[in-house]
Amino acid sequence: MGVPALFRWLSKKYPKIISPVREELPEEVDNDDGTKTKIPVDARKPNPNGEEMDNLYLDMNGIVHPCSHPEDRAPPANEEEMMIAIFEYTDRVVKMARPRKLLMIAVDGVAPRAKMNQQRSRRFRSAQEAAEKDAAAAEFHAHMVAKGVSSEDAGDEAEKPKKTWDSNSITPGTPFMDLLAASLRYWVSYKLSTDPAWEKLKIIISDATVPGEGEHKIMNFVRSQRSSPTHDPNTRHVIYGLDADLIMLGIATHEPHFHVLREDVFANDTKPGHCRKCNQPGHMADQCRGAPKPKPGEEEVAKPLKPFIWLHVSILREYLAVEMSVPNQPFRFDLERALDDWVFMCYFVGNDFLPHLPSLDIREDGIDTLIAIWRDNIPVMGGYITKDGHVDLSRAQMILEGLAKQENAIFKRRRETEVKKEAAQKRREDEKARRQSNKRQRYSDNGASFGASGYDETVIRRGPQGGIKRGEAAPDFNALPTFAPGEAQSRSDPRYAQSLTHADVVGNANRANKSAAAALKEQLMSSKNPADNQKAELEALFAGTVQEGASPAVLGKRTRDMIDEANDDASSDPSTPGRNTPNREIADPITDGASRGASGQLGGNSKPGEDVMPEDTVRLWDDGYEERYYEQKFHVSPHDVEFRHRVARSYVEGLAWVLLYYFQGCPSWTWYYPYHYAPFAADFVDMEKHPLDFDKGKPFRPYEQLMGVMPAASNHTIPSVFHPLMTEDDSPIKEFYPVDFEVDLNGKKFAWQGVALLPFIDEKRLLDAMAEKYPMLTTDEQRRNAFGTEALIFSTRHPLYDEVATNFYSKKAGGEKFKLNTRVSEGLAGRIEKEEKYVPNSALHFPLPSTQETYTSLDQDESATVSFFMPSVGGVHKSMLLPGIQFAEPVLDYQDVQTTREKASRSGRQFGGVQLSNNGDRSDGRRINYAARDNGGHNGNGNGGWQGNNGYSANGGYGSNSGPGYGHQQQQQQGGFGNLPPHLAQQAAAHGFPPPPGGMPPMPMPAPQQQRGYDGRAPQQQYGGYGGGGRGGYGGGGGGGYGGGNRGGYGGGGYQGGRGGGGGGRRY
Template identity: 55%
Template sequence: MGIPAAFRWLSSKYPKIISPVIEERPITMDDGTTIPVDASKRNPNGEEFDNLYLDMNGIVHPCSHPEDRPAPKDEEEMMLEVFKYTDRVVNMVRPRKLLMIAVDGVAPRAKMNQQRSRRFRSAQEAKEKELDKQELLKLVKQQNGGILPPEHAGVVSKKAFDTNSITPGTPFMDILASSLRYWCQYKLNTDPAWGKLKVIISDATVPGEGEHKIMSYIRSQRASTEHDPNTSHVIYGLDADLIMLGLATHEPFFRVLREDVFFQDSKARTCRLCGQKGHEARNCRGEAKEKTGEFDEKETDSSPLKPFIWLHVSVLREYLAAELAVPGLPFRFDLERAIDDWVFMCCFVGNDFLPHLPALEIREHGIETLMTIWRDNLPSMGGYVTKDGHINWNRAQCILDGLGKKEDAIFKRRKEQEDRREANAKRRKLQAGGGNDRARHAESGAAPRKDGHHNPAHGLHLHPIAQFPKETPSAITYEMVVNRGGIQDTNIANKSAASVLKDKLRGGTSATEAEGSDTVSSQSPPLKRKASDLEDAARASGVASTTASHAATTAEGPVDTVRLWEDGYADRYYQQKFHADPSDTGFRRNVARAYAEGLAWVLMYYFQGCPSWDWYYPYHYAPFAADFQDLATMDVTFSKGYVSKPFEQLMSVLPAASRHALPDVFHDLMTNEDSTIIDFYPEEFEIDLNGKKMAWQGVALLPFIDMPRLLAAVQQKYPLLSPEDAARNGVGRDVLIFSDNHEGLYDEILTKFYSKRQGASRFKLDPKISDGLSGKVEKLSEYVPHGTLHYPLDSHAMPDLDYDRSVSLVGQVGVMAGLASIIHIGAGIQPTISVAQVALGGAVYLPEQAIFTWGCHLQLHDSLIGVTSSSSIWEHYSHAWASGYSE
């Protein structure tokens, strides 16, 4: 997930980092035949790319539960959707050297806490959704005289795919791995655009998050003496931290590819209950799908494809070069070190491993606040806060001290802004005429309603007449079920609702409604809310309704009892959030030190790889900036620790409701009251809104896993596993696949591993023969040269190939190595990354001795940041470079 709202903030603050992807589409002829995209031709975006990396979970999730069309009916259809989506991405980018497909494997313990929270929430939402479906089914049955046609029951009661299955160790991930291997081999055999590609598949059996496995590969290739510093990289994924990781590589030619998540589809979204188009979930009646054509042909997907966008990391580097420049430095300005510090500061506003500091919200210019403190203190600090992923704690203390001085003002300003927004919202509501129902009904004593209707059915939500489905007057919709509110007696409520609906369809008002209000008209305008807002609200209410909020609530919303804008907030915060004695300053210091350890862990994870697999932050909340003291005395070290096995991670992150994804031998550990770890799987848990408005923004107060206790319980079950299950619990390795179009490499591999002259079991790749790829590979036991390629799934939706022209290997591609914060350069030249690169479609290189020609490139900054003259920026740069270098 990365940093919340980071992409929106970056694209708004630095708009030129974003550009649309030019995409060729298949052409459908008049006779119905389709001409596919020929990706072997030049890229229509005007630039050729070497390497494409796919953070595969960002593809699997939208393919398994799409928002704009019915979900695939089974896992085999999901695989076909994954193939289709991946093919589209590859055709967009058209990599010429390498394609790496990385699926999330077992994550570090620090990440498991977030995964646990998301999966428990997901299970609660699924439970609420299923209850609502069953209630709708019951009401539809009632209105049909107790008879429910089978097709109705099939539509409404169909069990949805459990997205928690997209976790390492599940049968679904096994299917995904074998399907991806088949598909890549098939494309290497059949698609000319893939002919010279080398494909690396790192599936869920290989430990590590997908994006970090990709970064590990890039770092390892940079460590090779044969690495080409002009290599162009494109990484696909939806996580905002891909941007930070791209900066952390210090590769000059790096782009992030992603869907344009702000693109608004003009067509209605698919109903998330029955999977049909044409109505929203709130109006779902659970009806069977109407036939399409005489023989119920498969519906054509006419919804437009969501467009993609580039995020140019090189252009972001230019923006940061201008923003981070500090005049009058007593040492040499080093852009790479400054960017590293910027990435470090972004860690404070939120990431997947630590809660954000209370004073910092990215939407409230939290990063700008830290940048200002950094620029003000950089000259006196004598150097940069970070180096190659390590923190200088003396300098970090300066940044946190600066933030601590601003905290009180930040909290008060936040409260003032919230009060102003609420007042403006109420004023706009009144001006729109939909407003203060309490005032409009004060005289009658009627309960206020959001849509202007008095509700006689004990809280049953009623739509304005313009929104009501006219074609079936007796229809009972989903929203009637989920908004049933305070119904005390179902029969009375149904009677009352029927009366209201009957009168509405006649154009009048019910007797009850007429008694309750003299202002309601049948011509009231419909509520104006987007379908996405309704869906999101339904999801949010689903979570909120199954959990107890940590804070008191009123009709206006949750009450913030910490009151950060009032004196004494720190005592209240630690007392309510940590259940600590307000006078216990030692506890506050321990929390701050644990958080500081977390910052060190996150930074090393971004720049060097995982420093410890079992470290985690042991609190749900962050400390205040003012609580960080004496950081210079800290000695932060990490040990690699224990890498969990897939079933151990599943037992750590899955709720009992998702136990079907685990072998049966583990189920009693999650459900039996006598289980030694039953406390890890609560069915109900609190969500502390923590000053937020929506449940999804709150903090899920789940118990932390006691790993030694969990391992003891889980490992006792290992002897009971079947051979198939035990295999899923193993650790895998990356697979390298390429075709015989790589003649030199292909022949060398077959000679080394499969001829009479075969040598050692491990073979070191020669980058000169492998087109720049370095590393060591071994034989894949199940691979047979020139054998048959079989489609691994039962449906046979894809063909078998009698003669497989690809070769598959396993091994470590590249050498694990640390990453220095430098750009790799050729002899005697320094690469200058500029917006000109985007405009001209190539790199702009300047000799190091021609530094004074930077002025012409700095003028390009003018169009980015609105500077009228480049002279001031040039003075900053020339002074920085002339001032020498500092550690």
């Protein structure tokens, strides 16, 4: 799930969930002839991490991306090197985890339409950046040659610009993915035939021909195995991947013995202001070009392997069991349901299918804000928000209303923080300018020369990151325009900003940045003296990096907090730039200033040398922001309230879709959120009045997804018969493939964080246009467009082989398919079919012409391959622990529990959820009543409760329309708390009234008056208890209940007194 910085946030808030991986590495021994022999790791030995793992699941795209186009080293020269890199990396991960039963390799297949919109945005931007990089590299090389720069400086023949490998090829249906599938099957068979540690493993390969995202295909497998009667509830699971949503998926399985394995992307975070990749100062991780190349004659020093870490879902469950437990909760605490609610709330902060709500940001503790609202409302919600992947919209409404009450405060606080940061940065810049002025004065006294930029014109040269350092001449940066000619006067006019539309804002930002970059490049290119503009300056321009001390007009001042924030953003998925973030190896044209407050034009009144700031025309911190937001982002009338509600309803559908996707599997292949932006929390009204119903539909074919997500620049990945649909003027769908498109920063600082304003694909028009081309496909192209099945591969020495060989290949062969015997398969449930392409005892061939000697062809393949089909779940996957679970000893100690409990009671309240009392006095410790409005009751008529005359949607209780009581609205209890378990229903004397807020004395509840009060199933229960209908009941409708309307109600106007049915009271 695309939640930037979520992993870091979790690891900081819950520190014990992370531990380093203990990894055994191959040893080298000296030979008599002076050579060295590498002794491989024996993975049959006990796991050095102290726990044996059963199943390892690989979200394979998290391996394919960094191996095929790495960010910290030179990319592989060809596809053979890519495959070898993938093999080596995967083998390392397997040796870390050492699964004893099963390995599942899952590659992304065709995604649901809801995900394709995000994929489309990424791929369009990736292609755009690759084209810019290629053009810049070619222009740079041509210019250097034309200037007569030596071959050593310009780059020899081997370093002449090559076309950047298109990472968009990592999409189902492309020739690359076809090669990857064949290569993975080869490698698994090779390991089974040659590595004794693999002898007892069963390997499932779900390649790109199987629809679904890799991590969700893994979750489908886990759910299918849980449905088997023979499933071992104490199975130890490990999932590898870089996406933060793997943590949520691990929790959603309700398998407590679950671990997430990933690279420690923060291992280099020891020095503030340093790149986390190369650990060098002066640039950010997203602009790192790796360590400098060795000089001729120098040997390249081998880089140390990146360390790995475990994230223990079992320990995260311990933390959340404390945090999600609310004192005196009026119904039984169910950790599994509470965990589901926690996962649901995380979706609001970010996911791959919906834009996050404007008021929520992980860096502002957005999740904590939602948890605080949840904790405050759980006593009045009557139950949990979710159940088995389904959302209770009426309860979700209460959470959003609580957030809506805080939105204004959140936006204002965000602005205050931005202003403070900008002021601090201005102070640093002024101090730096003062020091530079003093240095210039000292140099001037010694006869040194300075240009208009204020820098010594003789001391700038290229640094190791391709930036600018001392040694060569600097151009007159301050003379460069930062806007189109003739616009300066109009932009300085205040009326200009007031008349801007959203399209103007985004367009001006793009044009202005391009103008500045073009002008700088033109000035550098125009010099007649090669010594004035050597390779350093051009590489700094084209590569987009700068060393500390470089002119601020080149790329802006990279202050420490900016570097840290950019590193934090990039590290949400640092090694998969083609998947979850664009490939940011070159400068973003919009980011070449500095901090951006929001989408909008570049400031026209900036002084020379100052950072260029876009103007935020929405101004969320000012009154009227709702109207400006919808007018500029959605291009609708600011008074069209019904449109806002339509957007909110679509968003609610999205939340329900995502929840089902994570807990039950894809509910609809065709649904998607049809807007680029999210609504405000205040726009969600009457959610429960709009029932949710999804049409399952069917997934796109691989070529249909390619045509839905690829730009025309990546048409080499698509069969040529479809190319005219992307480029020809008479194409009925040409508008789906714009070459230039706007990027709205939308409050972010960097272009790659912005919103790509691409048109949404019309599914019917797309499929109709493609249908005319299908008959022209070749046989091989038709094969790549077909769906496939999972493959199960195992050693011929595995006990399962004899059963498979007897059934499929002996004289007594049975049918073409049969159900696995879980005793023979060692717990694996499912059905298998004969694999037509597999021939027993045949040779095994490397899938590419190869000269390498590590992975060779084998005369005999000692593995077996069959098609595998997961067992049907057979109903709803239940959010529950399976019988027979054996928990390990708790990791959290008493101090951990107390600290977590204390933080839970106070965190997330900085924007209005703080403890409140009357007249703004916060001393009494009481909290805000999120639900109540005005005179009592949400949308209610009365004076005392949430939605009724006296109680929670009732005349006298929590949810009862027919009588007093604390019953849930749907249960229509005569006078009770709902359907409580029998062991709780009769505990009258054991449950007194919960402690009042604010340190008030406990409400007296004499034992003789507590007659079966907690049950509340009978009407008019005497004097009380938790659902009584008399004078002191916890939800009574008579003389004062927890939401009662007359005397003494705990929300009815007074505390244990006769002040009448006041104004709504405060909720506990």
